[in-house]
Amino acid sequence: MKVSIITSCFNRERTIRGCIESVLGQDYPDIEYIVVDGASTDNSLAVIKEYEDRITHIVSEPDRGMYEAINKGIRMATGDIIGLVHSDDFLYSPNTISHIVERMCQTGADFLYGDGLFVTPGDTDKVVRNWIGGDYRLWKVRHGWLPLHPTCYIRREAIAKRGLYNETYKIAADSDFLFRYLLGGDLTVTYLHEYIVRMRMGGLSTDAAKRRQMWMEDIRMYRSHGMNPTVTKLEKMMWKVPQFLLAKFK
Numbered sequence: 001m002k003v004s005i006i007t008s009c010f011n012r013e014r015t016i017r018g019c020i021e022s023v024l025g026q027d028y029p030d031i032e033y034i035v036v037d038g039a040s041t042d043n044s045l046a047v048i049k050e051y052e053d054r055i056t057h058i059v060s061e062p063d064r065g066m067y068e069a070i071n072k073g074i075r076m077a078t079g080d081i082i083g084l085v086h087s088d089d090f091l092y093s094p095n096t097i098s099h100i101v102e103r104m105c106q107t108g109a110d111f112l113y114g115d116g117l118f119v120t121p122g123d124t125d126k127v128v129r130n131w132i133g134g135d136y137r138l139w140k141v142r143h144g145w146l147p148l149h150p151t152c153y154i155r156r157e158a159i160a161k162r163g164l165y166n167e168t169y170k171i172a173a174d175s176d177f178l179f180r181y182l183l184g185g186d187l188t189v190t191y192l193h194e195y196i197v198r199m200r201m202g203g204l205s206t207d208a209a210k211r212r213q214m215w216m217e218d219i220r221m222y223r224s225h226g227m228n229p230t231v232t233k234l235e236k237m238m239w240k241v242p243q244f245l246l247a248k249f250k
Contacts, residue, residue, distance in 0.1 A: 001030065001080045001081065001101055001104075001105065002030045002031075002032055002078065002079040002080050002081075003028065003030065003031050003032070003079050003080070003081045003082075003083065003097055003100070003101060003153070004031075004032040004033075004034060004073075004077035004078065004079030004081070004082045004083070004156075005023050005031060005032070005033050005034070005082075005083050005084070005085055005097075006034045006035075006036065006070055006073030006074065006077065006082065006083070006084050006085075007019055007020070007023070007033075007034070007035045007036070007073075007084070007085050007086065007087055008036050008037075008038070008066050008069035008070050008073065008084075008086065008087065009035060009036070009037045009038065009040065009044055009048070009069075009087040010037065010038035010039075010040055010044070010066075010069075010087075011040045011041060011042045011044060012040070012042075012044050012087040012088060013040070013042045013043040013044045013046075013047055015087055015088045015200065016044050016047050016048060016087045017047050018090050019085055019086070019087050019088070019089060019090050020035070020047075020048065020051050020055070021090075022085065022090035022091040023085055023091060024051065024054050024055075025091075025094050026091065026094055026095070026096065026097045026098070027094050027095050027097075027098055028095075028097040028098045028101060031079075031097060032056045032057075032077065032078060032079050033054070033055050033056050033057075034055075034056060034057045034059075034073045034076055034077060035048055035055055035057070035058050035059070036059045036060075036063075036069040036070070036072050036073045037058070037059065037060040037061075037069075038060075038061075038062060038063045038065075038069055039060055039061055039062045039063075040060070044087075045060050048060075057076055059072060059073075059076075064167065065167070065170055067165040067166075067167050067169070067170075067173040067174075068167050070084065070164075070165055071164045071165055071167065074159060074164055075164075077156065079156060080155060080156060081100070081101065081104060081153050081154065081155055081156070082153070082154055082155075082156055082159060083097075083100070083150075083152065083153040083154070084149075084150055084152075085150065085197065086150055086199070088121075088199065088200040089150055089197050089198060089199045089200065090197070090198055091196065091197060091198075092116075092117075092194075092195040092196055092197055092198060093195075096194075096195075096196055096197075099192065099194060100112055100114075100153050100192060100196070103190060103192045104153070104155075104190070107188070107190045108188060109155075109188045109189060109190035110154065110155045110157075110158040110187040110188045110189070111152065111153075111154050111155070111158060111181060111182070111187050111188070111189045111190070112152070112153045112154075112189075112190050112191075112192055113133050113136075113147030113148065113151045113152045113153075113189075113191060113192070114133055114147075114148075114151040114191065114192040114193070114194050114195065114196040115130075115131055115132050115133050115148070115151065115192075115193065115194060115195045115196065116131045116148040116150065116151050116195060116196055116197045116198070116199055117129070117130060117131070117195060117197075117198045117199065118130075118131065118198075118199050118200075118201050118243075119198050119199070119200060119201065120200070120201055121200045121201060128201050129201075129240075129243040130243055131148045131151075131243050132193075132242075132243075133147050133148060133151065133191055133193075134191070135191050136182075136189040136190075136191055138182075138183075138185045140239075141179070141182045141183055142183070142227070143232070143235045144227075144232045144233070144234075144235035144236035144238075144239060145235075145236070145239045146175060146178045146179070146182070146236075147178065147191075148197075149174040149175075149177075149178065150196070150197045150199060151196040151197055152178070154181070158181070158187055162180055162181050162187075163180065164177075165177050169217050169220075169221065170213065170217070171210065171213055171214045171217050172214065172217035172218050172220075172221045175218065175221055176221045176224070176225075179221070179225050180225075183225060215233070218233055218236075219233065
């Protein structure tokens with residue numbers, strides 16, 4: 001079973017090497033690796049090209065943001081399963097993909113998610129949030145719960161049915177994507193109780209203007225799914241509380 005992994009990148013010369021090496025260091029033999037760079041102006045592309053003999057496809061051209069880049073990668077993907085490893089992140093262990101494939105083969109699931117760790121940018125061993133996904137329940141999704149996006153691995157046939165990321169969202173496209181896949185209750189979903197990814201803290205949510213944009217996009221996104229936007233937004237925030245508490249014990 002082939003797994004397509006997509007990394008989108010823009011000006012991430014400090015982190016892209018670790019991301020790439022975490023994918024290339026997997027013990028699973030059948031990985032199609034696609035790196036989509038948004039015409040970086042730093043040294044990112046030079047770092048990426050150091051690995052060009054081991055990366056299946058490298059694209060470097062201007063785009064309108066991360067979700068357009070991810071959609072480009074999905075359209076190129078030929079794997080049975082598709083997953084993402086963002087340029088600031090890295091897979092948890094060398095056998096992460098092997099365990100994902102084993103679980104999806106055992107269960108026949110369309111959609112798999114797992115656990116993840118948020119770590120500080122300068123010290124990737126210091127855990128800030130410990131995201132334990134927990135078992136999938138449709139009622140949880142209807143009350144704002146979603147799995148951690150970079151832990152999600154989905155069969156390509158399911159993506160063909162449900163569609164790509166909505167590029168009109170600059171921040172909330174991942175949440176919209178997951179709600180579209182999980183609210184219907186007709187996909188087979190499985191939870192792998194293992195860490196799949198380490199994610200560096202930072203990014204869009206740390207900037208005040210972007211936080212406001214995030215709030216507005218979330219409201220629009222919840223309404224589009226027939227949910228009460230304010231209540232669901234608050235419920236989403238409540239689901240995150242245990243992650244910070246669990247981080248103290250990691």
